[in-house]
Amino acid sequence: MMLFLAKRFLGQKNERSVRSQIMLISFLGLLFVSAFVIVALAILSGSQKVYRDAVLNFNAHILIFHQDGLYEHEVKSINAFLLENTQGFHASGYQYHEILVPTKLGLKPVIVKGIELAQKKEVYPLSWQEEKNFSGDGAYLGKELYRSLQARGETFSYINAKEGLSLKQSLRIAGQFESGYFDFDERFVLMDLALLRKTFSKAQQVEGLEIRLNHVEELDVVAEALWQKFGDDFEIQTWKELNHSLFEALKLDRTVVFSVSLLVVMIACLNFFGFLFLFFMERRREFLLLNRLGLSKQGLGRLLVFVGLSVGGASVGLGSVLGLAFVFYLHKVGIALDPTVYFVDRVPVFLEPIWIVAFVSGALLLCWLTAQLAGMVLLKDKKA
Amino acid sequence: MLKVQNLSKKFAQHGATVSALSDVSFELPAGASLGVTGESGAGKSTLLNLLGGLEKPSAGQITFNDRDLLRMTDQEEAKFRQQDLGFIFQFHQLLEDFSVLENVMMPLLIGGTPRQQAEETAQIWLDKVGIAHTAKRFPKEVSGGEQQRAAIARGLIHRPCLVLADEPTGNLDEGNADHVFELLCDLNHDLGATLVMVTHHADFAKRLTHHMVLRDGQIKNWQTNLK
Numbered sequence A: 001m002m003l004f005l006a007k008r009f010l011g012q013k014n015e016r017s018v019r020s021q022i023m024l025i026s027f028l029g030l031l032f033v034s035a036f037v038i039v040a041l042a043i044l045s046g047s048q049k050v051y052r053d054a055v056l057n058f059n060a061h062i063l064i065f066h067q068d069g070l071y072e073h074e075v076k077s078i079n080a081f082l083l084e085n086t087q088g089f090h091a092s093g094y095q096y097h098e099i100l101v102p103t104k105l106g107l108k109p110v111i112v113k114g115i116e117l118a119q120k121k122e123v124y125p126l127s128w129q130e131e132k133n134f135s136g137d138g139a140y141l142g143k144e145l146y147r148s149l150q151a152r153g154e155t156f157s158y159i160n161a162k163e164g165l166s167l168k169q170s171l172r173i174a175g176q177f178e179s180g181y182f183d184f185d186e187r188f189v190l191m192d193l194a195l196l197r198k199t200f201s202k203a204q205q206v207e208g209l210e211i212r213l214n215h216v217e218e219l220d221v222v223a224e225a226l227w228q229k230f231g232d233d234f235e236i237q238t239w240k241e242l243n244h245s246l247f248e249a250l251k252l253d254r255t256v257v258f259s260v261s262l263l264v265v266m267i268a269c270l271n272f273f274g275f276l277f278l279f280f281m282e283r284r285r286e287f288l289l290l291n292r293l294g295l296s297k298q299g300l301g302r303l304l305v306f307v308g309l310s311v312g313g314a315s316v317g318l319g320s321v322l323g324l325a326f327v328f329y330l331h332k333v334g335i336a337l338d339p340t341v342y343f344v345d346r347v348p349v350f351l352e353p354i355w356i357v358a359f360v361s362g363a364l365l366l367c368w369l370t371a372q373l374a375g376m377v378l379l380k381d382k383k384a
Numbered sequence B: 001m002l003k004v005q006n007l008s009k010k011f012a013q014h015g016a017t018v019s020a021l022s023d024v025s026f027e028l029p030a031g032a033s034l035g036v037t038g039e040s041g042a043g044k045s046t047l048l049n050l051l052g053g054l055e056k057p058s059a060g061q062i063t064f065n066d067r068d069l070l071r072m073t074d075q076e077e078a079k080f081r082q083q084d085l086g087f088i089f090q091f092h093q094l095l096e097d098f099s100v101l102e103n104v105m106m107p108l109l110i111g112g113t114p115r116q117q118a119e120e121t122a123q124i125w126l127d128k129v130g131i132a133h134t135a136k137r138f139p140k141e142v143s144g145g146e147q148q149r150a151a152i153a154r155g156l157i158h159r160p161c162l163v164l165a166d167e168p169t170g171n172l173d174e175g176n177a178d179h180v181f182e183l184l185c186d187l188n189h190d191l192g193a194t195l196v197m198v199t200h201h202a203d204f205a206k207r208l209t210h211h212m213v214l215r216d217g218q219i220k221n222w223q224t225n226l227k
């Protein structure tokens, strides 16, 4: 019965053009807002995920270092301690060196990071790619750096910053790595510690130790234990502390996008409220008549909620489908971005089903509340 | 039996109170028909609206078959309108968005009758009032007389025991008015319902079992017509 009444009242047989236009506007408004929110959520969480994953994979969970470096026996005792106090871990010593690399865009400062290459996949779960038919010692270049090399071959040229600008030397290319984060992929060269020491005549001790736990949940406990044991001798940092400002920034991003989305949704709902209000005002006479024919006030309220939910639901539903379609397009085809500006080379998207469910049910709840509110406002002075 | 006691209705109008109906009392036996006449502004519509529960009186009581019509919850009132009350309005008041047939079946739908059955019953009633050919048309596409007949069918389709009609022939030409009046009386007779009809045709009122003349909100004359 409700369906029958609602269908007729929403029908446009009688060319009430103003009503149908306003209806269309609020319908489309809610539709586009829904699509917008879905896409915004997808892009936001997509980029945050890329960013976060890249940063987390490039950096280890725990960093132990000292300004004079760590000696062999110190590394050993840390390893022994971790073996006892964790459910599994991988650690790699590291050392940094700075070089300049001629690229298509000119000389680029690059950081060479020496790591224990045998452990590379365990400590640094990046996407690693070996050069074909390569054997021996060589450097792994970040994907973007590799791409921007002036002359690509089996080796790449560099200038050792410490030795003056004129001395050009070269290193063999063992492969590439990709973190997904432009800054890392363009600024870093990874190689084995031994090669780093040999090439750049570095000291024998590592600057610090990077540790990746098999179970991240242990992080706080392990960090605390390390701190108790080695806190006086070394600097200890977890990735939470290390990336504190990054996470804060991500949180801020999220807050901003959520607030803007919320605001836009609210405006759309206000618009929708306007539509329902107008719809009801215009049909006051009819609703009153239905009331006189025996349709109770609750019945009228239900009718309005029905109208609100079906129109609102249809537009939120269609909007979400539209948004999802666009997200799917972004996922499959993608839109290219300038990586120097946006850290990534195309719009990243990521959506968890639960968010869609949450958004759609939230929007429907808002529609329902809006309808209830409009009904209440209008039924208040129904006696006439 | 319709029983009205000391019924009054005051309206606030531009700060002053207008007494539309004051101290009206009468009794009408079940199955009787009452014609209400009076000059424009005498309070006829007000009386009918009070009887139908569309407005609340300032004072007084209305009972129908020992039921207090003024002390009903929203639900009870809705139920009363669905089952016992048939209202035929002054300006026929059809729903524009619905076809004539749908308008006529509306009380049944609201009362919970299945669509199919309601449609069949409505078709029968359209036949009874002689406008079966307008079933699929919309109110704007039929004449005033046809609209009024549809309104009558809609007022009676759920077989109410109290029928209130406010100038059902008010905006019809002479011949049509006569037809519609006869029709309403006949159908009402078949139903055995109590009828209260406002009209400005005194001779219509005289053809009903009772006749009330209102003036300035008061009963000026009450007459029982013996046939």
Ligand SMILES: Nc1ncnc2c1ncn2[C@@H]1O[C@H](COP(=O)(O)OP(=O)(O)O)[C@@H](O)[C@H]1O
Pocket: B011, B012, B013, B018, B019, B020, B038, B039, B040, B041, B042, B043, B044, B045, B046, B047
């Ligand atoms: N809603 C209202 N507000 C204020 N005054 C009203 C209202 N309805 C009726 N009246 C007044 O009450 C009196 C009786 O009106 P009504 O019952 O409509 O007369 P009738 O139907 O006999 O022509 C009139 O003076 C009219 O102006």
Ligand SMILES: [Mg+2]
Pocket: B044, B045, B046, B090
């Ligand atoms: Mg009147």
